[in-house]
Amino acid sequence: MLTELRAKTAEAQRAAGYADTLREILQQPATWRDTFRLTQSATAQLLLGKALDPRPAHIVLTGSGSSIYIGECLAPLLQAELGVPVQAIAAGTLLTHWRSVLPPGPGLLISVARSGDSPESAAVVNTLLAGAPAWRHLVITCNAQGKLATQYRDEPRLSALVLDERTNDRSLVMTSSFTNLLLGGLGLLGGALAPGAVEKAAANAQNIIDVHADAIAALAQRNMHSAVYLGSGAAFGAAREGALKMLEMTGGKVVTLAETFLGLRHGPMSFVHPHTLVVAMLSADPAVRSYECDVLRELSRKQLGMAKLVVGDDIPEDVLCAGDVAITTSASASNPDVPPLLAGVMAVQWLGFFRCLELGGKPDTPAEGVLTRVVEDFALHGAIP
Numbered sequence: 001m002l003t004e005l006r007a008k009t010a011e012a013q014r015a016a017g018y019a020d021t022l023r024e025i026l027q028q029p030a031t032w033r034d035t036f037r038l039t040q041s042a043t044a045q046l047l048l049g050k051a052l053d054p055r056p057a058h059i060v061l062t063g064s065g066s067s068i069y070i071g072e073c074l075a076p077l078l079q080a081e082l083g084v085p086v087q088a089i090a091a092g093t094l095l096t097h098w099r100s101v102l103p104p105g106p107g108l109l110i111s112v113a114r115s116g117d118s119p120e121s122a123a124v125v126n127t128l129l130a131g132a133p134a135w136r137h138l139v140i141t142c143n144a145q146g147k148l149a150t151q152y153r154d155e156p157r158l159s160a161l162v163l164d165e166r167t168n169d170r171s172l173v174m175t176s177s178f179t180n181l182l183l184g185g186l187g188l189l190g191g192a193l194a195p196g197a198v199e200k201a202a203a204n205a206q207n208i209i210d211v212h213a214d215a216i217a218a219l220a221q222r223n224m225h226s227a228v229y230l231g232s233g234a235a236f237g238a239a240r241e242g243a244l245k246m247l248e249m250t251g252g253k254v255v256t257l258a259e260t261f262l263g264l265r266h267g268p269m270s271f272v273h274p275h276t277l278v279v280a281m282l283s284a285d286p287a288v289r290s291y292e293c294d295v296l297r298e299l300s301r302k303q304l305g306m307a308k309l310v311v312g313d314d315i316p317e318d319v320l321c322a323g324d325v326a327i328t329t330s331a332s333a334s335n336p337d338v339p340p341l342l343a344g345v346m347a348v349q350w351l352g353f354f355r356c357l358e359l360g361g362k363p364d365t366p367a368e369g370v371l372t373r374v375v376e377d378f379a380l381h382g383a384i385p
Helices: 002-007 010-016 019-026 028-040 042-051 066-082 091-101 119-131 176-192 195-220 234-249 286-301 338-358
Strands: 058-062 086-088 107-113 136-141 158-162 226-230 255-259 276-281 307-312 325-328
Touching: 002 019, 002 195, 010 019, 019 028, 019 176, 019 338, 028 042, 028 176, 028 195, 028 338, 042 136, 042 158, 042 176, 058 066, 058 091, 066 086, 066 107, 066 176, 066 234, 091 119, 107 119, 107 176, 119 136, 136 176, 176 338, 195 307, 195 325, 195 338, 226 234, 234 255, 234 276, 234 338, 276 286, 276 338, 286 307, 307 338
Parallel strands: 058 086, 058 107, 107 136, 136 158, 226 255, 226 276, 276 307, 307 325
Antiparallel strands: none
16 A cells, blocks of 8 residues: 555645655665764754753753654653653643653753744743743754744853754644654764664664565554553653544544553453554563563453554564464664664554545645644733733
């Protein structure tokens, strides 16, 4: 199916409403390599090093929609390497409850944004610059012209890392912007982010494009009413992103749930019906993966779900049933979580993309009249605009 979609003329792709989304998913292996080179450049490392010097007592990642899920992916990875408490707090929560949720003492707020123009993005930065002056700020964005990239050029407490313009997705849904912003955040690791890990991730992504896309398309064409996305640690943010991608691209026609593997047993397993697809993003840690695979075996034993899409290293054969799709990723000795994490995100992007087309939708502009690429302005009650 992917070959046929790619073979259509640019005009035909635009008419069918998938030209931007297709291009942006496909460009990820190349843009990941470029983003890695950008973040490892002397200029970027000077900027990122400044954000961490002096060492903050806390790091908070913030954003809205997909951007906060990037923060949820990044938080455990950054905390493990930097040795600083790191958490993700949604921009909307900071806007309304910053006094009760922002950790005390000097910290670093990292604002992650595709456009940098969402109403709460600048409002949160402005509010904290005034109300929490001990906090420094780092913006990671895809849009050089957005408010977050342009409004604070004279503010010494804020630095901005702007990614390549190609990552500023034109589609309503975030795809390459999501994964490249994630890699932009990993730039804070400096030399601890190994080039081999990024290269493995790019190779895994290309393998999904070349080998597995049609199998994902076939899954998406089945009688799917709902989908549950499972992930642990950093992959839970990816699971939440997968659930949002499917919900956005199908205009809510496919109901979704994101949960941790072990959390599924505590009530949410009742969500898994005969027309539910189970998407599993396995950990690179063998001990964690054992727990995760036990949950998949339990689902099979209870005959729950219509099929599984499983992504990760060393997928045991006994967690798979007839009709399931397994995408085995190549492991990386350094930063082992990064390649399967990015592969999982790409897999769920394709899943949402193909399901949207199957339902007669347009991936570039799903839920037209309901969703917009940048959230419309809204009243900021008591906040600094």
